Amino acid sequence: MKAEKQKIPKDGSTEERIKEAAKRLFTQKGFAAVKTRDIAEESGINLALLNYYFRSKQRLFDIIMMENMQQFIQGTIMKISESNIGIAEKIETVVIAYIDMITANPYLPIFVMNQMQNVPSKLVEKMEPVMKPIRANFIKQLEEAMEKGEIAKIHPFHFMANLVGLTIFPFIGKPLLQRVSGVTNEEFATLMQERKKLVPKWINMILNPG
Amino acid sequence: MKAEKQKIPKDGSTEERIKEAAKRLFTQKGFAAVKTRDIAEESGINLALLNYYFRSKQRLFDIIMMENMQQFIQGTIMKISESNIGIAEKIETVVIAYIDMITANPYLPIFVMNQMQNVPSKLVEKMEPVMKPIRANFIKQLEEAMEKGEIAKIHPFHFMANLVGLTIFPFIGKPLLQRVSGVTNEEFATLMQERKKLVPKWINMILNPG
DNA sequence: ATTATTTTTAATCAAATGATTAAAAAATTT
DNA sequence: AAATTTTTTAATCATTTGATTAAAAATAAT
Incomplete structure (x- = not known):
């Protein structure tokens, strides 16, 4: 019953669009200056979807931060x-x-x-x-x-x-x-x-x- | 009646202590990440005094920012x-x-x-x-x-x-x-x-x- | 087609947060 | 000393903000 399902965000998927909007905003303004509603608006999604896909603002930020760190260090x-x-x-x-x-x-x-x-x-x-x-x-x-x-x-x-x-x-x-x-x-x-x-x-x- | 009074913040005055705390916090963390209550706590004053002396968080920040800019440019x-x-x-x-x-x-x-x-x-x-x-x-x-x-x-x-x-x-x-x-x-x-x-x-x- | 599952929405909650108020305390003036 | 003004405090307000919920819509499975 619990299917251990692997989420593979397809291109253009909602999850991916939220992440992209979050990356733009967080990278430019930092954690505190960005409101969850900004991300919802920027990605054109309902506010609740942010929590549905990423559980919390902090978790979403952590994902973006690790990606940015990795990109910077690798680059x-x-x-x-x-x-x-x-x-x-x-x-x-x-x-x-x-x-x-x-x-x-x-x-x-x-x-x-x-x-x-x-x-x-x-x-x-x-x-x-x-x-x-x-x-x-x-x-x-x-x-x-x-x-x-x-x-x-x-x-x-x-x-x-x-x-x-x-x-x-x-x-x-x-x-x-x-x-x-x-x-x-x-x-x-x-x-x-x-x-x-x-x-x-x-x-x-x-x-x-x- | 309206005495056009000039506020000269003496050393160690409440106003000055708020400004110093605000400068430390704002300079290190930026506007959005600092809460007015943080400034009150850091300077050991009552929260209302921040608004009494500086009218709003934004005005206080603007003062700090201009001072920082000036100090940096001059330096x-x-x-x-x-x-x-x-x-x-x-x-x-x-x-x-x-x-x-x-x-x-x-x-x-x-x-x-x-x-x-x-x-x-x-x-x-x-x-x-x-x-x-x-x-x-x-x-x-x-x-x-x-x-x-x-x-x-x-x-x-x-x-x-x-x-x-x-x-x-x-x-x-x-x-x-x-x-x-x-x-x-x-x-x-x-x-x-x-x-x-x-x-x-x-x-x-x-x-x-x- | 029917059922189950996933995704999305609107409404709402609770806490955080910037700001205000009215009263008390302290300082200053008269 | 009394009156006035300035400063400080505690309580409270209104809005913002992160998060949740229950139901609807869309999608997938049977």
Whole structure:
């Protein structure tokens, strides 16, 4: 009688439409600023369906958050400790991947930064098994490259802060930077494409001074 | 009869204590996530006093937001277009000022970035008179330095994104970067002090390649 | 076709939340 | 000291908000 049924949300299904609306809203505004009625309206469904499919606002948010975290980490951090090509070539690949991914999901970085700030220890626990091997591989490869003399000595934190900062900060700071430098949305898009080549060049200057 | 009285909030006054609590909470969690009762509890006052002194949660938030914006802009962007010393020396001064200011107010950058994202046009209007001269001065000085051959050609947006990104992103991305690089809070503080010298050096490498 | 199951809806609940009020307490003025 | 004004408190209001329920509609199974 209890059929252990597997819900496979078909494309365009109600469940999927709720999730998509929730992702748009939560990612842009965060948990507290989004009302369940906003999600219902945005997805064109009856309010009760949110609870029918996802039990509660919190559970729905948790799903979106995990997906966003995974997407961000897989799209950025993970790539840097993944394959075993040389650092310099890897940076080129990674920066391009970052910029493309974030261009398609501009609110992702600041959402992730906000979530990490208010770290619920539950999230930390879930992330640790993912982060640990990333950390190990990344530091190992960096240290090897430094020992081989391929790059100058640099603390892994500085390296990561520079790489991630130069690549994703422009998206986080977009409204501010546009206002300071007087750049339109179109110009911004062009500048981000430019940075695919510029950031690796700059990172290399930092890693190979003189 | 109507005495046109000027409220001068003395130090430690109720009004001031509410504002301080509100600033801590709003800056860290944003408008929607903070309840008026949280502010009352945090400042140890009766809930009604918040409305007595500030009329509404929104008005109190607006005050905090303007103060935060002003503090951030004055502590960062404004400095870069202020005096007329050479670019290189100015960068050194500015980076030190940034890092000290943000170390003392670690939640300020992400608060500002969040506010800029959800730009209420009212905020834009209020900021424009402040930003316009900053933009003009900043671009003028950059272009002059490029013409004099002091620095390589670079789009003002890239320059600003690099300078601000390398300086303040480590604070925004702190929880993530710590988790990736395995750095403690104490080490983080030390690394930020290191960056006072490193960031200007890196910026100079970018501006003067070869 | 009939029955059972799943999905959707409208109405409603209970708690949370921003705000107000009237009275008390404290401070200031006269 | 009495009167006036300012500040604080407890109680309460009205709305918002997350969630539930019971019934209707749609879909699938028999």
